[in-house]
Structures are given as C-alpha cells and as structure tokens.
Amino acid sequence: MDDLISDARVMIECESPSDDHEAVARSAEVVTSVVGSRLREAGLPGEPERIEIDGVTHMRWQLGEGPRRVLLLGHHDTVWPHGTLATHPFSVHDGVMRGPGCFDMLVGIAQAAHAVTALARQATKAGRTPQEALDGVTILITGDEELGSLTSRALVEDSARECDAVLVLEAAGPGGAVKTERKGASGYVIEAVGRAAHAGLEPEKGINAGIELAHALLAVAPLADAAAGTTVTPTKGTIGTTTNTVPARASVTVDVRARTAAEQRRVDAAIRTLSPTLSGAELQVTGGINRPPLDLDASAALCERAQRLAAEAGIATLASCAVGGGSDGNFTAGLGVPTLDGLGAVGGGAHADDEHTLVDHIPHRTALVALLIQDVLESRR
Numbered sequence: 001m002d003d004l005i006s007d008a009r010v011m012i013e014c015e016s017p018s019d020d021h022e023a024v025a026r027s028a029e030v031v032t033s034v035v036g037s038r039l040r041e042a043g044l045p046g047e048p049e050r051i052e053i054d055g056v057t058h059m060r061w062q063l064g065e066g067p068r069r070v071l072l073l074g075h076h077d078t079v080w081p082h083g084t085l086a087t088h089p090f091s092v093h094d095g096v097m098r099g100p101g102c103f104d105m106l107v108g109i110a111q112a113a114h115a116v117t118a119l120a121r122q123a124t125k126a127g128r129t130p131q132e133a134l135d136g137v138t139i140l141i142t143g144d145e146e147l148g149s150l151t152s153r154a155l156v157e158d159s160a161r162e163c164d165a166v167l168v169l170e171a172a173g174p175g176g177a178v179k180t181e182r183k184g185a186s187g188y189v190i191e192a193v194g195r196a197a198h199a200g201l202e203p204e205k206g207i208n209a210g211i212e213l214a215h216a217l218l219a220v221a222p223l224a225d226a227a228a229g230t231t232v233t234p235t236k237g238t239i240g241t242t243t244n245t246v247p248a249r250a251s252v253t254v255d256v257r258a259r260t261a262a263e264q265r266r267v268d269a270a271i272r273t274l275s276p277t278l279s280g281a282e283l284q285v286t287g288g289i290n291r292p293p294l295d296l297d298a299s300a301a302l303c304e305r306a307q308r309l310a311a312e313a314g315i316a317t318l319a320s321c322a323v324g325g326g327s328d329g330n331f332t333a334g335l336g337v338p339t340l341d342g343l344g345a346v347g348g349g350a351h352a353d354d355e356h357t358l359v360d361h362i363p364h365r366t367a368l369v370a371l372l373i374q375d376v377l378e379s380r381r
C-alpha cells in the first residue's frame with residue numbers, strides 16, 4: 001500500500017495537462033522512472049520504448065519476446081491545467097486520496113506496475129524467470145487520451161490487435177464497478193451556406209443561412225433514440241457576421257453517442273444525407289464516427305472472469321456498469337479484442353473539484369489486475 005501511494009504521489013505531483021506537450025514529456029519522464037524502477041526491482045526490463053508522435057510522448061513496455069497476449073492500457077495526461085497542485089494538492093486523509101488526476105488515472109498506472117511486479121516476484125519464488133512468466137504482457141501509457149487520442153489511436157490499436165485481452169486501468173464506476181459498456185462517439189459540423197444581403201435595404205436578395213441551419217437542427221434532434229441509448233445533441237454554433245447582414249454562413253457542432261455500431265451508422269447516414277430546405281441554400285457536413293462503442297460482446301467474458309477471480313480471492317463483489325464517456329478501450333473493443341475497462345482506482349469526481357480515490361481499495365484492485373493477467377496468460381499455455 002505505501003509503495004502504491006508513494007508511486008501515485010510522484011506521478012500526481014508532476015502536472016500533465018494534455019494540451020502542453022512539454023508538460024506531458026516531463027510527466028512521461030516521471031512515469032518512466034516510477035514504473036521502470038519497479039519493473040527493474042522485480043527483475044524485468046525497465047526501459048520503455050518512448051514513442052513521440054506529433055510532439056506527444058507515449059511509453060510502451062513490452063515484456064518478453066513472444067507475441068502480445070495482454071495489454072495493460074492507461075494514460076498519463078490529465079484534464080487539469082497548470083497550477084492545480086496549488087489549489088488541489090496531493091493529500092491522503094481518512095483513507096481518501098486527493099490530487100489532480102489521482103482518479104483519472106494516475107493511480108491506475110501505479111496499479112499496472114505493481115500488478116506486474118507482484119507476478120514477477122511470485123514467478124521468481126517459484127523458480128521461473130520474471131521475463132518468462134510475463135512473456136506477452138505489454139504496458140502502454142499514452143499522453144493524449146483526454147484530447148481524444150489523436151496521436152495515439154494507431155499505437156493503441158497496433159498494441160492491442162493480437163492480444164487475448166486488453167485491461168484498461170481507467171477509474172472504476174460507482175462502488176468500484178468495472179465498465180463493460182462505453183458509448184461510441186461521433187462528432188459533426190453542419191454548415192449552412194446561403195447568401196449575404198443588407199438586412200435593411202434588400203433582405204429579399206439574401207438566403208438566410210441561420211434559418212437554413214434552424215431547419216437542419218430540427219431535422220437532426222429527432223435522430224436521437226432514448227430507448228436505444230442514442231443521444232444526438234447540437235452543442236456549439238455560430239450564425240452570421242454583423243447585426244445588419246442576412247447571414248451567408250451558419251454552423252453547429254453535433255455530439256452523437258450510441259451504444260451500438262449500428263446506431264452510430266444509422267445516425268451517420270442520416271446526418272450525411274440532410275437536404276436543404278430553403279431554395280438556393282446548401283448544407284455541408286464534416287466529421288463522422290470517432291470512437292466505436294465498447295459493447296458487451298467485447299467485455300462480457302472478461303467481466304465474468306474478473307468476477308470469478310474476485311470472488312475466489314475474497315475481494316468484494318465486483319459489479320459492472322455502462323457509461324456514456326469513452327476511453328481508449330473503445331478503440332480496442334472496436335477491433336474485436338476482448339476489453340475490460342474501469343479496473344483502476346475506486347473513488348469519484350473525475351474531471352471535477354472533488355476528484356478522489358479511496359486508498360483501501362488500491363491493493364485489492366491491483367491484486368485483481370494481477371489475477372486477470374495471470375489467468376489470461378495461463379488460459380493458453
């Protein structure tokens with residue numbers, strides 16, 4: 001417990017806002033040192049591949065020489081801006097850890113390192129080499145998950161593709177529930193194009209892009225399907241240039257979330273085939289499907305395995321939950337690779353002022369990750 005907390009503390013006390021590449025690079029150094037020294041202590045290679053893509057630093061530890069079997073997946077960037085440590089310093093009081101990114105998801109990185117080293121030490125005691133025991137395990141810690149994994153998506157997918165299991169160390173759901181469903185996300189910009197004219201002198205010569213956009217909004221909103229869990233939410237928009245000009249352009253962004261790929265495709269097709277209402281107006285649609293859903297097909301078997309292992313080990317009953325927000329687990333599930341998410345910290349307040357982690361759960365969660373790694377590795381031997 002003490003080592004887990006002190007490792008988490010070192011990572012939390014290095015601020016890593018996603019949009020500052022230098023801060024993310026500094027954080028990568030700290031994570032490399034924390035995880036690397038634990039791995040070395042346990043007789044494993046500690047030096048990761050450092051993979052910099054468009055200025056963003058990611059780290060990958062590949063244990064053993066064999067094909068990839070288990071991917072432990074996490075991110076070291078956070079949503080917290082510089083200076084957060086001054087207002088939200090690291091602390092542990094009455095079993096509650098606080099500090100920027102503790103819950104999402106720096107404690108999860110410490111868990112991944114300690115789960116692996118626990119197995120390495122166990123192997124050493126049993127007379128095996130740690131490398132042999134953990135052959136096929138990969139730890140990937142990315143640096144831009146909070147921005148939608150723009151630079152790391154291909155790396156995540158490549159690292160997962162041949163695996164039997166992806167274990168995502170993102171924070172747990174309520175009460176420590178693992179996450180078996182995450183909605184897929186799509187994003188669009190719908191732009192209406194009309195024609196400008198003076199609003200006082202000759203408005204009839206204009207084509208009002210704002211009114212065209214209003215029609216589009218009313219066409220888009222009903223694509224939501226509450227029963228299917230599909231939401232379609234127009235979010236941010238702009239209309240026109242000055243107060244006395246018929247607007248030539250107007251645009252809106254639309255956020256779409258869906259539980260199934262079929263629902264994502266239905267909404268995608270409908271948005272792409274919107275047709276203009278006003279004579280002479282045009283509609284242009286950009287964007288599309290970003291993250292596929294993490295659905296039960298990808299997670300159910302691993303979840304059952306985790307629940308069985310938790311019960312056998314006497315760890316409190318492990319619940320599962322479905323959530324709206326996405327993670328890199330969506331990408332790996334989208335490839336059809338079995339994926340279980342939310343194996344990290346138990347607590348709450350992700351991205352919020354009351355972000356916190358319940359420290360009593362950290363050793364059990366770490367043990368559960370270790371048991372899952374071992375179980376997956378052994379199931380093919």
Ligand SMILES: [Zn+2]
Binds near residue numbers: 075104105170171
């Ligand atoms: Zn996260």
